Amino acid sequence: MDIIGKRTLRDLLYEKTNMYPEKTFLLFEDVKQQRFELTYQEFADQVNRLSNVFTNLGVKKGQHVTLHLPNCLEFMVSWFALANIGAIMVPTNILSTADEMEYILEHSESVLLITEEQYLEKFSSIREKLPNLREILLARYSGETYAHLDLAKLMANANSDMPNVPLDTEDVAAMLYTSGTTSKPKGVQITHANYIFTGELMSKSIRLTPDDRQLIVLPLFHGNAQYYSTMSALTVGASIAITERFSASRYFKQAKNFKATVGSLFAAPIRMILAQQYDPEDRNNDMRVVWFAQSVSEEQLKEFEEKFNVPLLQMYGMTETVGVPLMNPIDGVRKNMSIGRPTIGYEVKIVDDDGNEVPTGQTGQIIVKGVPGRTLMKGYFKNPQATAETLIDGWLYTGDNGRLGEDGYFYFVDRKKDMIKRAGENVAANEVESVLADHPGVYESAVIGVPDDMRDEAIVAYVIPRENANISEEELIEYCRNRLAKFKVPNSIVFVNEFPRTAVGKIQKHIIRQMHLEKAATV
Structure with a gap:
């Protein structure tokens, strides 16, 4: 069953804006705890304005534009504005060094960079080494020196007509660089279809409704906040609440103030929250589920659920799988220390070094069956060898070791490279x-x-x-x-x-x- 069709991000935003024009889509809290809010219609208007700014600056379909931004409204608007004209967003970590950014900007052949004034010094030493980079635009800028680069002013002078650039569902919409834990980071190509699919998958997996509100505290430049939180909310016409930074001590206070119902975390933030001085008032929240990746102990999981009165749902996914191929069910039997069972649109196997499926209970590599460019990444940018080594006959080799239990649930063991030979x-x-x-x-x-x-x-x-x-x-x-x-x-x-x-x-x-x-x- 194809749940993607031929839709693009532009189609999806247009559809939901027509359905819920006056409904709140996006709430944002900056580091000063100032709140901002946009309805679906207001967000769509800003997206169209910025799309036309990009077009006026000569950005063409298929070209890359790098974002070097913290969580902010401008990140969200830029993402969808680039998708509107068939350009490709390249989100980057604001903690990246100048050398790391030089590699990404050069490798991606980015024609435009969107950042903030506080990061300009990082790029001053590398700008001359980047012949493809035409301009640097500034978000949330309030000065005069770079007024001509002020994103807000450029948008104010642009029209809000929707661009009519022809788009295909399998056009690349974003390129997310892996963390580079073994070598230079690889650019993972994510299509419009990928985003549409993961929105459908996640919204169905957690029973999301238009009344839900996703709390996003993880970085927007990472797949989790994009794939699982933003796309699932947009798919059903729900809303999202974004914080500029994660605060362990304020997580549940923010959830309560935002009236959030669903959240997403990693193991480290969960441990950070548990390490804070416990406030019994944090139990009084509207959160019905928090899903998470990576491993916490059974003791930590139990402590979190008891203290905050919200279930933790473990899942497994990576940038390249796009969606979550394994997840504990929100209904039915939840195996707390497992990474779950296969979700919609995926097959999962455990194989040995020769690619042969291993017996139940035996450790091997986790591989995921899907459709490249639709349910799996399209490939690695300018790296056909790595693509061919990772995507084999529709199977994505994750590089993670796991096992299938007798109970039918999968269990994460370790990264393959974390296997020590003794x-x-x-x-x-x-x-x-x-x-x-x-x-x-x-x-x-x-x-x-x-x-x-x-x-x-x-x-x-x-x-x-x-x-x-x-x-x-x-x-x-x-x-x-x-x-x-x-x-x-x-x-x-x-x-x-x-x-x-x-x-x-x-x-x-x-x-x-x-x-x-x-x-x-x-x-």
Whole structure:
């Protein structure tokens, strides 16, 4: 069954604007806690105005425009305005360095950059190295020096007629760069059909209605906020409430003030919320579900649900899968430590290194069957080799290890590269981390493999202790020795205050590994 048809983002926004012109679509709270609100009609008018600004600046269908913005109204308007004319949004992390931005702007061949004055210095040293970049426009600008680049002024002088650029549902609408945990980031091509599909999938999976309101605290430059929150709301004519930044202490207060009913988080923000001083008033919220990705302990999940009176629903997805191929059902049996069962439009298998399906209960790579350009990414921009290695006969090879349980639910094990080879045995870093997580003095851990002349790799556990915890390396190693097979016990423990993370909270183990090796080389 095709639930996409030939629709584009422009078609969907036009349809919902005609259905709900005076209904609130978007609420936004900036870092000063100022509130802004747009109806469907007001949002569509701004989108059309900015579309015409882009056209007047010579932006053509198929060209890339980079956004370097925090969560803001201008991000949302730019996304749909570019889609309106068939141009391609390239959202980027505001924490990216000048060198990282130079790579993305050069690789994407972006013709335009939209950012804020506070980030201009970042681009001053690289501007001359980017011959394709014609102009830099400024959002939320209030000065005079760059008044001619002021996005708001340009929009005020543009008309609000909808552009009539011919669009196809499989045209690329956005390019999201992966976090680059192994090499240079790859540009994941996302089509109009991809966005339409994930909106349909997520809205059906969580039983979304026009009365719901999605709370978006994760970065808009990341797929989660776009795919799962924004698109599901737009699909059913619901509304979204966006905060400029995530606040662990204010999360449920914001949810209550916004009258939000649905939320999306990652494991790290969940742990941050739990680490705050508990306010019993936070139970009095309208949230009926918060879905999340990555792993929390069963204890943390239970604590969150009991404290805040809202169920946590674990799912599995990645930038390349676009939609969520695995999710715990909102109705029926929920397996708290699993990543769920296959959702609409996907098949999921666990395979060995030769691509053969493994028996139930055995660990292998998670692969996802879909249609590239519709239910899966179209491919990697200017990287046919990586595309061919990832998309094989309609199957997307995720690079993640998992297993299928006897209960029919899938369980995440670890990234393939996080499998540590110890004296001929495979050790899942996630398994060691799970044991460490049960120690009362451990707040969080990251387990890596490092070269070992005798045993292939040694196991090193980086640990963030709980506040006021008094634990030693010997104590934790003994703790693991009593709970793990000998070859799985860490050789050493390194205590740290924090981990390097991606913008969405994933621990960057490649950086930890690099730091460890550099330190070892100097000893």
